[in-house]
Amino acid sequence: MLIAQVSDLHVCAPGQLANGVVDTNAMAREGLRAVAALQPRPDALLLTGDLVEAGGADSYAHLLELLAPIDLPLYPLAGNHDERASLAEAFAGRIGPHSARLPGFWQYAAALGPLRLLALDTVVPMEGHGALCARRLDWLDQRLAEDATPTVIAMHHPPFATCIGHMDEMGLLEGAEALEAIVRRHGQVQAILCGHLHRSIQVRFGGTVAMVCPSTAHQIALNLLGSSADGYVMETPGFQLHLWHGGRLVSHTAPIGDFGGTKPFA
Template identity: 60%
Template structure:
């Protein structure tokens, strides 16, 4: 089982660039082409939030167009830049029918055979921070109690402080309650998160929580307590999570063409 994770695509329409600089649509197009060329091919793609930049229907329509070359199951997670109802209505149809089967929150379970995928909604409308309220945590507790298969949880906001102060200020309320719940369910193999536009890992609640780089811009790595809120155009990326021999093994991938591969002793691979 191979899971591709793409995060924080921030799609704009009409040729607009995020923050006046980042061609998010063009960069996602390149990322999709990279994922489509993978061998072995992923079994599914999880997109962990901030799918578009302003939550507008036309942005979601362009997102759907950009993702179309991926002939794979796509599972979407809402982020703080997303708008739940626009997401539901713009991405209707068989490929995204699970979006219409949730309640107030975009939360759902997916049977992947050897694994389960649980998608959590951490969105607080019109705010950058995240939240896991009692209702959302109760849903997660019920899903974990009903099946003890190895489980991957996908959510937008990471449940841990990263040391990047301006992003930690937009962190996740309810993280302590989440950690307590996870300690009671050792089948949770990983929490796959977005929001940080970087690859970061942290032990959390008896498991591992990780964030995924963006195929667009990355949050600047600045660990000063008063570091400004800046982004950088470091190489775009995504992640692959391989369920292999009873473990989830993760790889961070860089989008683009680079010299090689070369054999260590002779010729090309």
């Protein structure tokens, strides 16, 4: 089982730029082209939120156009830039097989071969930060209690402090401790796959590993001064590949771009 993960595509309506500057549409197109060309071919594509820059049906329609060359089951999540209703409408006929949808949220389970995916909804409408309320956490606890299959949890907002000040201020401000306690009780959780931070980060969490996937577009500046200074940088974008092999999830971060191909060792 090979899961490709892209995150924070921030797709706009055709012809528009994110922040008025970043051509996230062109960058999403290039990132998705790289995913479509992967060998071996992934079994599923996970999209960990901020799929579009500003909600809206026109942005989601464009995203689906960009996703058209991807002939894989799609597992989209909502981020703080998404609109649950528009996302649900856009992906109604395009999301991969799934079950156990939590009414009122974009939260579901999916069987991915030997793995189980539990997709969480951390969105607080009209806010940048995230939250997991009792209903969403209870749902997760029940899903983990009912099935001991090796499980991957996916969520937009990382449930840990990253030490990038302004992003932590809009991190998962509710439910992180309760989530960690739940994960610690259920040993089948192989990883927690996140977005939101627009750069690769890994941390131990609740006895498992939690990690953040880079954005296909702009990256958040690596500012560990603890200040709330805000900023993004045009570092190389990327995506992640999670391979279930030998009873472990092996995760790779891949940069997006043309680096001149593979050269043989002399």
